Amino acid sequence: MKQTSKTNEQPLRVLLVDETFERAALLKHALQEAGYRIAAHVSSSADLPGLVAELNPDVIILDTESPDRDTLEHLCVISRDQPRPIVMFTHDDDSEKIRAAIRAGVSAYVVNGLQSERLRPIMDVAMARFSEFQTMRMDLEKAENQLAGRKDVDRAKGILMKQRGWSEDEAYQALRKMAMDKGLKLSELSRQIITMAELLI
Amino acid sequence: MKNGMGTMGGAALMAMVPPGVRSAAWVAGSDAPEMKEVRLGFIPLTDCASVVIASVMKFDEKYGIKIILSKEASWAAVRDKLVNGDLDAAHVLYGLVYGVHLGIGGLKKDMSVLMTLNNNGQGITLSNHLKDKGVTTGEALKKLVDGEKRDYTFAETFPTGTHAMWLYYWLAGNGINPLSDVKTITVPPPQMVANMRVGNMDGFCAGEPWNHRAIYDKIGFTATTTQDIWKDHPEKVLGCTAEFVQQNPNTARALIMAVLDASKYLDVIANRSRVAEIIADSSYVNAPFEVIEDRFLGNYEDGLGKKWNDSNYMKFYNDGAVNFPYLSDGMWFLTQHKRWGMLKDDPDYLAVAQKINQVELYKQAAAQVNTPVPKDLMRSSTLMDGVVWDGKDPKKYAASFKVRA
Numbered sequence: 181m182k183q184t185s186k187t188n189e190q191p192l193r194v195l196l197v198d199e200t201f202e203r204a205a206l207l208k209h210a211l212q213e214a215g216y217r218i219a220a221h222v223s224s225s226a227d228l229p230g231l232v233a234e235l236n237p238d239v240i241i242l243d244t245e246s247p248d249r250d251t252l253e254h255l256c257v258i259s260r261d262q263p264r265p266i267v268m269f270t271h272d273d274d275s276e277k278i279r280a281a282i283r284a285g286v287s288a289y290v291v292n293g294l295q296s297e298r299l300r301p302i303m304d305v306a307m308a309r310f311s312e313f314q315t316m317r318m319d320l321e322k323a324e325n326q327l328a329g330r331k332d333v334d335r336a337k338g339i340l341m342k343q344r345g346w347s348e349d350e351a352y353q354a355l356r357k358m359a360m361d362k363g364l365k366l367s368e369l370s371r372q373i374i375t376m377a378e379l380l381i
Numbered sequence: 382m383k384n385g386m387g388t389m390g391g392a393a394l395m396a397m398v399p400p401g402v403r404s405a406a407w408v409a410g411s412d413a414p415e416m417k418e419v420r421l422g423f424i425p426l427t428d429c430a431s432v433v434i435a436s437v438m439k440f441d442e443k444y445g446i447k448i449i450l451s452k453e454a455s456w457a458a459v460r461d462k463l464v465n466g467d468l469d470a471a472h473v474l475y476g477l478v479y480g481v482h483l484g485i486g487g488l489k490k491d492m493s494v495l496m497t498l499n500n501n502g503q504g505i506t507l508s509n510h511l512k513d514k515g516v517t518t519g520e521a522l523k524k525l526v527d528g529e530k531r532d533y534t535f536a537e538t539f540p541t542g543t544h545a546m547w548l549y550y551w552l553a554g555n556g557i558n559p560l561s562d563v564k565t566i567t568v569p570p571p572q573m574v575a576n577m578r579v580g581n582m583d584g585f586c587a588g589e590p591w592n593h594r595a596i597y598d599k600i601g602f603t604a605t606t607t608q609d610i611w612k613d614h615p616e617k618v619l620g621c622t623a624e625f626v627q628q629n630p631n632t633a634r635a636l637i638m639a640v641l642d643a644s645k646y647l648d649v650i651a652n653r654s655r656v657a658e659i660i661a662d663s664s665y666v667n668a669p670f671e672v673i674e675d676r677f678l679g680n681y682e683d684g685l686g687k688k689w690n691d692s693n694y695m696k697f698y699n700d701g702a703v704n705f706p707y708l709s710d711g712m713w714f715l716t717q718h719k720r721w722g723m724l725k726d727d728p729d730y731l732a733v734a735q736k737i738n739q740v741e742l743y744k745q746a747a748a749q750v751n752t753p754v755p756k757d758l759m760r761s762s763t764l765m766d767g768v769v770w771d772g773k774d775p776k777k778y779a780a781s782f783k784v785r786a
Contacts, residue, residue, distance in 0.1 A: 254537075254566060257486035
């Protein structure tokens with residue numbers, strides 16, 4: 181109903197609620213590049229309803245796992261202030277899209293009766309950045325796991341050297357053969373050996 | 382999974398045992414669960430105990446399923462994940478399931494209630510700064526709200542949920558219109574106490590342990606328990622989509638049976654301290670054991686110096702009276718949604734409740750675990766204002782309240 185007050189030339193204003201600073205920075209940058217304005221970025225808000233009323237953003241984007249979502253749900257149902265925010269899903273019947281957004285961890289609430297066609301590009305940017313961040317985090321975890329795995333292999337080698345009186349190279353070759361025979365990763369087998377040793381010794 | 386303790390050393394054993402053997406007995410039967418694993422969401426609250434215990438104490442395995450617990454950060458996430466199939470079932474607010482079924486505030490999807498999980502055990506906490514003004518009761522609160530003009534803020538946990546309805550009912554019962562006389566906001570239960578501490582609210586309604594926590598942290602007191610608003614009121618339910626029940630009736634039945642077993646275990650008061658210890662863990666409620674235990678055992682204090690043993694403490698079984706999905710319980714939430722303007726028109730109260738509450742499936746499950754079921758699909762209760770709710774004329778009941786939207 182207030183559509184006329186906002187012409188298409190005015191950039192849409194986005195409120196970002198995200199506790200993950202790096203991810204928010206990624207998204208902020210991408211949204212600004214795409215021509216949107218960031219009304220504010222808050223990590224979590226003690227007074228989200230007040231902030232929404234004060235900033236009057238067009239869209240609120242936050243992590244699907246954010247506890248703050250219930251606060252926004254309330255504004256969707258009961259609000260003395262008009263216009264009320266609406267859950268993105270109300271206007272989006274594309275269930276695959278919804279699923280993809282949830283998987284990417286993005287939830288959006290639309291405030292000023294924004295058309296779903298205008299929301300879609302914002303969602304696409306947000307989902308892409310959230311996914312990118314997720315990949316970064318997974319790569320980091322993988323690297324950490326690999327490091328931990330290497331430590332396990334060293335410990336398993338040490339156990340075999342001590343128990344069997346093998347040299348380091350002999351212990352390593354034995355480990356590799358055993359892992360191949362059992363179809364296990366070297367690190368997995370090493371962890372099993374460590375556990376066994378803890379049980380038996 | 383990748384680095385879990387379970388894979389270590391278990392690999393050799395697993396290689397020797399053909400995978401299908403353990404479940405063969407169930408596959409042979411006609412009521413074998415369609416799914417082996419059931420993803421079940423919960424919110425960190427004392428009343429998540431029965432679903433947690435069903436998994437931790439392996440009542441689920443008795444019925445051929447494995448509950449995979451998933452701790453959720455918001456009711457909105459529980460709803461989205463149920464609707465999208467990322468969760469199969471959840472420990473969820475009674476009113477939320479009905480709200481989603483009718484599409485209040487957004488997402489609309491046919492929903493089901495498999496059973497009620499608990500009665501009682503929630504509360505309304507008022508801030509100690511109200512106590513300093515001499516407000517310890519609802520009547521005194523009414524006088525203050527009338528006499529001293531400012532914004533009064535009260536929090537609940539989800540707009541269509543149970544706590545919103547208890548809070549509204551209590552405020553209205555004291556002559557305060559929750560929609561026009563005060564401001565209401567939604568705050569996730571684990572954040573209630575922190576929000577009250579920084580002065581964001583005058584009061585809140587939430588499940589335990591958060592009311593007791595407010596006393597423990599010396600920032601608030603219990604103005605009323607919810608069992609004093611409605612003795613043995615329905616609270617959380619085991620909820621899922623209608624689609625899940627249609628496609629997996631045997632899994633749903635097995636789930637009810639497992640949770641009924643856990644509910645029986647929980648209502649043996651001697652087991653409760655142990656359960657309090659289990660759920661206090663950071664994987665579940667994530668609150669100190671001593672904050673959970675007292676009210677879990679019925680030992681109440683109100684933070685104003687009164688201590689009592691509450692016989693209407695949080696119940697999970699009560700000889701099956703807790704768990705039966707009474708149609709009148711579900712309809713009550715609809716009457717309140719109507720009262721507070723979330724539903725514009727009167728729905729077909731009875732038809733909606735009949736569709737959502739899985740009475741037949743529940744009865745089958747109850748029969749198999751020897752849980753008694755009542756004859757009547759409705760029950761009669763007298764609420765705090767002396768008004769009787771028996772489910773007989775929901776439209777008239779919904780219209781009967783003076784304080785309303």
